[in-house]
Amino acid sequence: MADLKEIESFWNKRPCNIRHSALDVGSIEYFNEVEKRKYKVEPHIPPFAEFDAWKGKKVLEVGCGIGTDAVNFVRAGAIYTGVELSEKSLSIAKKRFDIFGLEGELVLGNAENLNQLIGPKKFDLVYSFGVIHHTPNPEEILKKVQSYLGDASEFRLMMYARNSWKSFMIEAGADQPEAQNGCPIANTYTQNELRELLYEFDIIKMEQAHIFPYNLKKYLNYEYDLEPWFKSMPDEIFNILEKKLGWHTLIKCRLKK
Numbered sequence: 182m183a184d185l186k187e188i189e190s191f192w193n194k195r196p197c198n199i200r201h202s203a204l205d206v207g208s209i210e211y212f213n214e215v216e217k218r219k220y221k222v223e224p225h226i227p228p229f230a231e232f233d234a235w236k237g238k239k240v241l242e243v244g245c246g247i248g249t250d251a252v253n254f255v256r257a258g259a260i261y262t263g264v265e266l267s268e269k270s271l272s273i274a275k276k277r278f279d280i281f282g283l284e285g286e287l288v289l290g291n292a293e294n295l296n297q298l299i300g301p302k303k304f305d306l307v308y309s310f311g312v313i314h315h316t317p318n319p320e321e322i323l324k325k326v327q328s329y330l331g332d333a334s335e336f337r338l339m340m341y342a343r344n345s346w347k348s349f350m351i352e353a354g355a356d357q358p359e360a361q362n363g364c365p366i367a368n369t370y371t372q373n374e375l376r377e378l379l380y381e382f383d384i385i386k387m388e389q390a391h392i393f394p395y396n397l398k399k400y401l402n403y404e405y406d407l408e409p410w411f412k413s414m415p416d417e418i419f420n421i422l423e424k425k426l427g428w429h430t431l432i433k434c435r436l437k438k
Contacts, residue, residue: 185291185317187365192267197246197311199273203403207276219249221405225390226250229337229431230308232257238305241329243292243322244312248274252283254308261285262299264292293318295325303331309338311429314368319378327381330436336382339429343369346392346426375430382434389427394419
């Protein structure tokens with residue numbers, strides 16, 4: 182099991198999604214390209230986050246990365262707080278907020294210590310997309326999250342799915358994009374394991390999404406060419422496949438009363 186220093190070092194060297202644009206990091210054009218590419222490849226994120234639903238409400242994001250979802254919560258009118266372990270990622274997120282004239286609280290630190298980072302308060306939404314499964318103690322983060330949820334609050338998180346196309350391809354030795362090569366921790370879970378992990382929560386909805394369909398070499402050159410086995414597949418069949426074997430398990434839940 183990797184320790185926190187290894188994880189922090191990995192994400193400082195390679196902040197998540199930083200290569201979504203070939204432009205110089207930090208310009209308006211760069212951030213616009215990063216956002217466009219992220220939601221093109223992961224179109225399930227906006228309907229899962231429902232940015233517009235949180236206008237005037239308090240949102241806490243556990244693991245804001247370079248701030249793609251963060252800026253969209255703020256643009257939609259949310260009162261936003263983001264916590265991030267990687268100093269490099271957070272500095273890019275702060276620059277992103279500055280360059281677009283957005284306001285929010287961005288805090289550096291380990292989410293296992295949430296109570297020390299942001300103090301006692303309640304949020305309408307705690308949101309974490311693809312972060313908790315990269316930590317050595319996900320149970321500790323989930324415990325901390327509970328204290329920030331009120332009776333009507335929601336917790337929305339994405340965790341990697343074990344029963345997924347990507348997991349099967351990795352096991353078979355096939356080259357797969359996303360957090361794989363060199364990543365210190367990338368835990369995967371079955372839906373039953375997630376229900377056990379989230380035993381303090383009432384699950385509102387849990388579903389799988391996201392199979393990466395593009396040729397990797399072309400994708401790295403910013404070309405979107407489907408792999409031949411996906412190119413020949415009807416959209417409705419691909420959608421069924423994603424729901425059964427998607428890499429992302431999307432969970433909406435509330436704290437048990």
